[in-house]
Amino acid sequence: MSGSETRWWSIGSLRQWSTGPPRQVVSGVARAVDAVGSRGSLLGVPTHLDGTHDRRGVSPVIATVLLVAVVVVLAATLGGFALGIDEELSEPAPNVASASGELRRNVIDDGGTDQIVRITHEGGDPVAVSGLVIQVTVPKTGQRGRLSGFPVPGDDPQPTEEYVSGDDVFDNSANSVSGSIGAESPDTDDTWNVGDFFQFRIANGAVSLSAGDRVVVTGIHGPSESTLFRLTLTAR
Structure with a gap:
């Protein structure tokens, strides 16, 4: 095999292997390095009249080939790692095309006066309630929970403090949530579907609402922090 043929074989193979898996890259580099060591004509290493090769140019060539191989392997590894992270972080949020809500005051329930929020899914994708976050903002007090x-x-679900972050504006007593977010509700399969509702209560002790007061209810897809809906409700 001539020097030009050796050069074509080694460089061409290295280019081919550089696009393969790391193990294949390393194997290809080793064969290319072996070619460099055995044939002085590769990459222009001087050849003497007696057929021997000047080895002084071989070491820098080997070092360059190995450096290129290390860079290729690192790039492939980091690229795959970054792609995996991106796939994990890019879970798409469902699309809730339409939702409606109401906020009722002075509802007599179990002998008490409640402030009830009811949100209905009017159109779009189903939402797994395990990833649903309900954010309530009370503009007149600045509270947000x-x-x-x-x-x-539970049969009488209670959203105790483990379910709450931020300001605790929620009623934590028994049976204060229902619909799709309550495990024992007859119409739920742990999914908020079109036509389904969920309901929760705002605690009188934390927030005392008067007629005409506004509350902003935002539905958030927890895994992506994307907004599913935002409704401004007026107490009546």
């Missing part, structure tokens, strides 16, 4: 960790289990 989040309710999550659904479905809340």
